[in-house]
Amino acid sequence: MSADTIFALSSGSPPAAISVIRVSGAEAHRAGIALAGSLPAARQASVRALRDRNGSLLDEALVLRFDAPASSTGEDLVELHCHGGRAVVAAVLEALAGVEGLRQAAPGEFTRRAFENGRIDLTEAEGLADLIEAETENQRRAALMMAEGGLRTQIERWQAHVLHLSARAEAAIDYVDEDSVDADPLLSRDCGALAKELSQWLERPRAEPLREGARIVIAGPPNAGKSSLLNAIAGYERAIVTDVPGTTRDHIEVALALSGVPIRLIDTAGLRDSDELVERIGVDRALKLVEVADVVVWLGESGDAPPHPQLIRVHARADIPDRGPAPAGSLAVSSLTGLGLNELTRAVSELARAILPVEGEIALNRRQADCIEQARDSLDAAGKACDVVIVAESLRQARAAFDRLTGRAGVEDLLDALFGRFCLGK
């Protein structure tokens, strides 16, 4: 396969103590030699002087060589562990760009190559993708767990279990003669039990809120102080990572971490009856956002609050003299003075944390959950069917669902899903 040789800074943005630059592909070794003069033996680290093509010294770096297929990408690979100054890193990257046949890697391209070359399976690739995108410590640990094959191990256990159930059903069909191994009376019960186990997994917190942040929707009537509250919370937590301006005129979204919990704080249009078209659309959207919210922060009258299981009532603008005291169950907050902001952010982050995966537990993403749900439904059907042939067919479907999960079946579909995720760009 004549893929390009790619390179990229693989560690975080400089400045840092050390920056790792990786080169992968057929020309990787040649590129390494071009910069370092020579390469150490495979899988051994050695110090080399890196020079550009004019012979000027760029850095003293630790250089590692890996030979295909025994590398993380499955291709020839060189790692340059340089000093992590901006200028050094920029110079080394520039020197690599000057080597013929090399180009800067696209996002996720190292992972893609690892996957294409059979170094990692789909669930591990998904974990790596999450790992790369991880912004908080919790996200990082969950992604790492996935990348290390935590889910794969669990799936293998389920697969073995279903296979065993299948074998029992098949025995009753294909071995009619043998002592009438007729209906295995416990088979239905055991199918049902496994279905229940899968259901419990499906009820666990999912990966998406962790990856994308829990959706915290600030809602209330117009002029209730929603926007100031958003600004106050966002400003209060200085460690904002990105500001995402609202894609529509009616709501604004800010991504931030509250006590290490990733959230998306969403400000919505004020809720009221309106004859004006644009405003009505805005109100409709706000209502929809409230519906899909993980947590709603309600700034209106207590009695007007939308029904939502995770609702925080806020008595906003508490600094205004004639506002009066907060009613019972409402939290007095002032965006202006900062009154109650600490309590509010603590309440928000506690509720958000509850919908996030528990640290150290595997969290399923949507695709994975879909497959497991199909397996669960099939097992459920197997547990209820009377004809052993239907039991066997339902178990076969459950097996197929697990196969889709790991990439055994429907390769095309899986790759579609994966490629979509990695924005590989053809």
Add this chain to the structure above:
Amino acid sequence: MFDVLVIGAGHAGCEAATAAARRGASVGLVTFRAEDMGQMSCNPSIGGVGKGHLVRELDVFDGLMARAADRAAIHRRMLNRSKGPAVQGPRVQADRRLYREALANLVRESGVELTVCEALRIVLRNGRVEALETSVGRLPCKALVIATGTFLDARMFIGERILEGGRHGEKAASALGAQLREIGLGQGRLKTGTPPRLDGRTIDWARLERQPSDDERWTLSCLGAGIELPQLHCAIARTRDRTHAIIEANFARSPLFAGAIEGRGPRYCPSIEDKVKRFGGRDGHQIFLEPEGLDDALVYPNGISTSLPEDVQREFVRSIAGLERVKIARPGYAVEYEFVDPRRLANTLQVQEIEGLFLAGQINGTTGYEEAAAQGLVAGLNAAASALEMEPVRFDRRTSYIGVMVDDLTLQGVSEPYRMMTARAEYRLALRADNATTRLGQAALSAGAASPRRRRHIEEHLEKRASSDWSETQEARADALYAPYLQRQDREWEAVRRDSRVWLGNAFDYAAVPGLSNEMVERLSTARPDTLDQASRVAGVTPAALSALHVAACRAAV
């Protein structure tokens, strides 16, 4: 000059020869002994779960097995009657002599020319078959089907005695075996076995559980004439503790455990010494006593195949209730034989590198008459195609058990004798014994291998399906029963179809795909799947390897 020459007149050979003849080829059939044509060398029954499905499919192409078995049937049972129609399997006990006669008649009527001789050497030129050297001279041919069963370099074991030969009292084909190894087709050895044959007159039938024949008058062939012969009953006996003790005490004298036999036997049809070793006594193992014929006193005790010495066989058999005074007419024995790696075959059963050379039956690592006969059909239809430059006939695993078997054999290969089981068919709900004509009728017509009578039957059946009173038929009711599951399978099939469009082809260079381990490269290079979908069924291929393959194939296509 023959268009097609077939070596071996067993179940595969006879089907191959007559199938080729039905497609219009001039066919020669080479055998050691004419009287052994269509011999049932193991148990005297045809059909069963999965196997009965194969027989019905074969019948749609005017194969011989169903019609011969109907003419010789002396006991009928529809297996799995209490379960869904998809897995009901018709099985008959056939009178051994009548079956042979019926088959011989059908072969004779087909115009196939019989030659009694020993096949010695295949003559190849420029990668294609040119002739067969035999003990009576050179027979030129355009295509050759090897259907020698267990006779390739076979050895029989009765206790400590080892005999050359693939069946009781017969010789082995060693010269041909050596040549196939030379060509590089030999893979290894497999083992199979038979029980001792009992003299039915010395069995105390009154003390045994009776197993009557079905009352319902069904036939294996849809052109069947109905029941003509008197129907006998079978009986069930059971081993007991003393039986197991005798067998256990003599483990050391079994060639299986003494290490004389290296070939692997079928796990699902173990010898009695294997059963005792692996499962202990349990509460006794079942033995089905099957009559071998109307005028034949021999009884086949199904379930106690063994290679223990004769004296041990006598002792343990007589420990069984009802068999205390039984006489063994012929001892049981194990056969070890050479088989070829079927992954070297295309799905037409033609050897990948040799134009015109086909292999069918037990030589491909299968066990059972039905599996052999079905392969005979595939090889025969395609040998004729090769000789006469006609369209090959390929079977799909979605529409037939024959397709499942050929796909499994040629992609996955075998490590133990391959027996058809419904569990092998992922589209099992659609592949019923009662809808074979619906599934394969059109294919049989297109292959041009159907007699006028068959053609009429298929056409009428397909017309009937379109008529208004179809819904009243049993087949339509079964269709309706499974309809929701079949619709779901259709959706799954879509995903498979997408993968089948990713073409790898015969010349694909697996070694050039980065990231494929040597083991994957070896497995894939041997099986040579045509498509990604087929590759996914090659044994041991991992999801990661499939992904790598997919990407490589897509790049190669650009």
